[in-house]
Amino acid sequence: xIRIFENEEAVANEIAKEMMEHLLHDENPVFCxxxxxxxxxxxxxxxxxxxxxxxxxxxxxxxxxxWVGIDRDxxxxxxxxxxxxxxxxxxxxxxxxxxxxxxxxDLQNECSRIDDFIENNPITFSLMGxxxxxxxxxxxxxxxxxxxxxxxxLSEKTKEVAQKYxxxxxxxxxxxxxxxxxxxxxxxxxxxITGERKAQIAKEIVSNLExxxxxxxxxxxxxxxxxxxxxxxxxxxxxxD
Numbered sequence: 132x133i134r135i136f137e138n139e140e141a142v143a144n145e146i147a148k149e150m151m152e153h154l155l156h157d158e159n160p161v162f163c164x165x166x167x168x169x170x171x172x173x174x175x176x177x178x179x180x181x182x183x184x185x186x187x188x189x190x191x192x193x194x195x196x197x198w199v200g201i202d203r204d205x206x207x208x209x210x211x212x213x214x215x216x217x218x219x220x221x222x223x224x225x226x227x228x229x230x231x232x233x234x235x236x237d238l239q240n241e242c243s244r245i246d247d248f249i250e251n252n253p254i255t256f257s258l259m260g261x262x263x264x265x266x267x268x269x270x271x272x273x274x275x276x277x278x279x280x281x282x283x284x285l286s287e288k289t290k291e292v293a294q295k296y297x298x299x300x301x302x303x304x305x306x307x308x309x310x311x312x313x314x315x316x317x318x319x320x321x322x323x324i325t326g327e328r329k330a331q332i333a334k335e336i337v338s339n340l341e342x343x344x345x346x347x348x349x350x351x352x353x354x355x356x357x358x359x360x361x362x363x364x365x366x367x368x369x370x371x372d
Contacts (some may be wrong), residue, residue: 133337133357135364139172139325142358146258147176153256153319154186161191161252165268166212166295169260169323171248174213178220187221191252194245195259195314196268197231198293199238199282199305207297208233225261231280231307238307242280249313257317261324263290265332265344267314269306276348277310311348320355322346327362334366 136142144279150173154160164170181187196209203210210230218228229248235241259267264286266272271286283306285293290303314320324333336346336357349355 132353133328133359133367135359135361135367137361139360139362142323142325142360143172145358146170146173146323147180147239149319149321150177150256150258151180152180154184154190156320158257159191159252160186160189160256161193161249161256163193163195163309163317164213164217164255165195165258166209166216166305167260169325170258170329171216173258173323174217175220178217181221187223188227190221190223190227192218192228193248193252193254194230194309195257196306196308197233198303199233199307201233201301201303203230203232203234207293207301210357212296219249239280241307242282244362245309245315246279248299249309254313254317255319257314257320259314259320259322259349260347261322261332262289263331263332265290265342265346267322267335267345268310269308269348270311270345272342272344274311274345276312278312279310280308280313281310282307311345313354315349315355318354320349320352322349322355322357324357324363325360326353327365329363330365333359333363337367 199210231241269283284307335342
């Protein structure tokens with residue numbers, strides 16, 4: 132379902148509310164969370180709401196994606212962004228976080244490690260962002276729809292946009308990511324798209340199914356909602372929440 136909210140703040144409020152509900156009510160809460168600027172407000176709101184909540188110690192986080200060759204503690208890594216925006220704010224222990232390590236010599240083993248974790252700890256809540264080219268995680272346009280993690284070649288658009296996360300020009304060629312079907316099989320998925328800069332890709336996702344964008348693989352499921360703010364939805368004809 133497509134839901135359109137007044138502004139980015141309203142989107143963040145609704146996402147933080149859902150995160151809290153899943154933390155409190157899922158029997159074994161396992162979250163898969165996108166990094167980056169889109170979900171940052173949601174995480175900070177959730178962190179405030181969860182202060183003093185004992186159940187946070189039962190939360191597990193599984194990695195969505197990571198840059199190959201970038202140390203997880205480096206500025207711009209997916210782990211570092213999530214650690215800054217969420218993990219450190221809610222006091223998660225390292226044992227609660229299962230994350231791709233893009234510097235490991237055997238990346239296929241990394242894929243298997245994360246796949247095994249998900250097999251034993253099914254994802255109960257996923258929050259996805261959408262790239263400027265319609266990617267989900269690092270599943271780029273043209274990637275196969277997989278039931279497992281994989282190492283992928285990054286598109287030129289992704290390599291260009293990703294530079295904003297680093298404090299100096301950084302060479303990026305590959306990523307390691309969950310497969311689209313692993314995201315789809317989460318018990319609940321929210322896809323957040325906010326800001327005027329995402330308006331054109333939002334229109335493509337909703338209106339041009341022939342584009343075959345990765346984000347379109349998440350359309351049409353009862354347990355998956357797309358959250359837009361008015362700026363991102365400026366070319367979409369839907370009712371506003």
